[in-house]
Amino acid sequence: MSAKDRITARLTEAFHPERLAVxxxxxLHAGHQESFDGKGETHLRIRIVAAAFAGLNRLARHRAVNELVQPEFEAGLHALAVEAAAPGEPTRW
Structure with missing residues (x-):
């Protein structure tokens, strides 16, 4: 199972999102370091809309997502961008 699949499963189970994209x-980061060719799942972006984020500020939303994704950092994930919203909030995507 890929990191994307594991993250999708964790987020789906925890937040029951209306929309989710990993x-x-x-x-996009190939060449940023001499030894990195851009292969593998090292830089991920999560876009999620879930009722669980209602009333939470941006930092609390990021912390909630990062807590679930922590095992992936331990397994080699290098960077994570999080775009989290509650239903009805505007998104850029």
Missing amino acids: LDESH
Whole structure:
């Protein structure tokens, strides 16, 4: 199972999102370090809309997501971008 699949499963179970996308952006970072070719799941973006985020500020939302994703950092995830919203809030995506 890929990191994207594991993260999707964890977020779905915890937040029951209305919308969820886990995007692999690793290829966008190729060449940033001499030894990195952009392969693998090292840089991910999470876009999630869930009622669980209602009333939470941006920092609390990020912390909630990061807590669930922590095992992936221990397994090699390098960077994570989080775009979290509650239903009815505007998103750029």
